[in-house]
Amino acid sequence: MMALQGKVAVVTGAAQGLGKGFAEILLQNGAKVALLDINEKAGKELETQFNEAYGADRTHFYPVDVSSDQQFKDAFQKILSKFGQVDIFCNNAGIINEKQWEKTVSINLCGVVRGTYLALEHMKKENGGQGGVIVNVASLAGLGPLAQTPIYTATKFGVVGFTRALALASEVANYGVRINAMCPAFVRTPLIDSFNSEEQIGQFMGLADFTRSLMEKFPSLEVEEVSKGLLLLVKDDSLNGACLAMMRDGAGLVSFPKEIPKTPVAL
Numbered sequence: 027m028m029a030l031q032g033k034v035a036v037v038t039g040a041a042q043g044l045g046k047g048f049a050e051i052l053l054q055n056g057a058k059v060a061l062l063d064i065n066e067k068a069g070k071e072l073e074t075q076f077n078e079a080y081g082a083d084r085t086h087f088y089p090v091d092v093s094s095d096q097q098f099k100d101a102f103q104k105i106l107s108k109f110g111q112v113d114i115f116c117n118n119a120g121i122i123n124e125k126q127w128e129k130t131v132s133i134n135l136c137g138v139v140r141g142t143y144l145a146l147e148h149m150k151k152e153n154g155g156q157g158g159v160i161v162n163v164a165s166l167a168g169l170g171p172l173a174q175t176p177i178y179t180a181t182k183f184g185v186v187g188f189t190r191a192l193a194l195a196s197e198v199a200n201y202g203v204r205i206n207a208m209c210p211a212f213v214r215t216p217l218i219d220s221f222n223s224e225e226q227i228g229q230f231m232g233l234a235d236f237t238r239s240l241m242e243k244f245p246s247l248e249v250e251e252v253s254k255g256l257l258l259l260v261k262d263d264s265l266n267g268a269c270l271a272m273m274r275d276g277a278g279l280v281s282f283p284k285e286i287p288k289t290p291v292a293l
């Protein structure tokens with residue numbers, strides 16, 4: 027089990043919702059945490075709140091839009107200057123916006139790739155790094171389709187595929203870095219209001235009742251429950267390439283088929 031005392035973590039989308047919960051559980055377990063978010067006001071307020079609760083200088087906020095390469099790189103350098111190292115990197119920032127779908131891809135998928143490559147470059151043993159762990163936040167919608175949000179679904183399938191491929195690369199090439207994904211069902215955060223917003227859902231608003239019925243099938247999780255899942259993926263040294271599915275009735279590591287299950291067809 028990886029001990030978190032003295033480790034340095036980075037969490038994107040940390041100003042509210044799941045990111046805030048992830049940052050807090052890492053602080054509670056002894057890590058220092060760099061908070062990254064596009065929302066500067068909420069981020070700075072959270073920095074003050076966390077430093078008061080967990081000790082001065084345990085946390086610092088960096089304003090970053092994960093869809094900007096430059097902002098991400100500049101912040102990473104500042105984090106290294108302040109904290110000296112990065113051991114844990116959680117790519118959590120994400121949005122639902124089917125209307126501005128290219129923006130959604132740039133944040134949910136490209137943002138995860140940007141953060142992962144920055145972290146990997148620093149952590150990789152072949153570059154003189156100390157190893158570490160990266161956790162990418164996907165969704166249950168990265169394992170099965172959510173009809174109301176095809177672009178969101180595509181980005182989350184992308185996050186799962188990217189994570190699994192890179193985890194395999196890390197194993198084969200011995201990077202010394204573990205890369206895992208989280209796939210929670212609905213979680214009680216401001217994000218789930220998006221399903222009722224025409225601004226964000228656009229042409230798929232007619233499917234709102236369908237999503238509502240799914241929410242009955244997958245009752246919302248609380249941030250604190252999902253945060254325990256992050257801690258597991260960070261601490262358990264045996265996990266690389268793992269996808270943790272989390273639902274109200276329990277969590278589990280997803281078993282992916284070794285062979286493609288298929289029904290034969292005549293061609």
Ligand SMILES: NC(=O)C1=CN([C@@H]2O[C@H](COP(=O)(O)OP(=O)(O)OC[C@H]3O[C@@H](n4cnc5c(N)ncnc54)[C@H](O)[C@@H]3O)[C@@H](O)[C@H]2O)C=CC1
Pocket residue numbers: 038039040041042043044045062063064065090091092093118119120121133163164165166209210211212213214215216217218
């Ligand atoms: N709430 C839910 O039902 C579920 C959420 N997720 C995923 O969890 C992650 C976090 O979601 P929530 O906490 O629910 O959302 P949220 O909307 O409560 O928080 C998202 C945070 O990300 C920040 N953010 C948005 N765009 C950004 C950008 N370009 N750069 C930096 N920060 C940015 C926001 O300012 C906000 O602080 C997302 O990736 C989401 O897809 C996964 C499964 C379920």
Ligand SMILES: CCCCCC(=O)/C=C/[C@H]1[C@H](O)CC(=O)[C@@H]1CCCCCCC(=O)O
Pocket residue numbers: 164165166167169170171172173210211212213217218240244271279280281
């Ligand atoms: C271990 C199991 C994998 C099971 C995958 C699964 O159950 C997928 C379910 C989806 C189903 O195809 C139809 C759905 O809508 C399910 C996804 C529910 C997504 C909740 C995501 C919420 C969010 O990201 O905001």
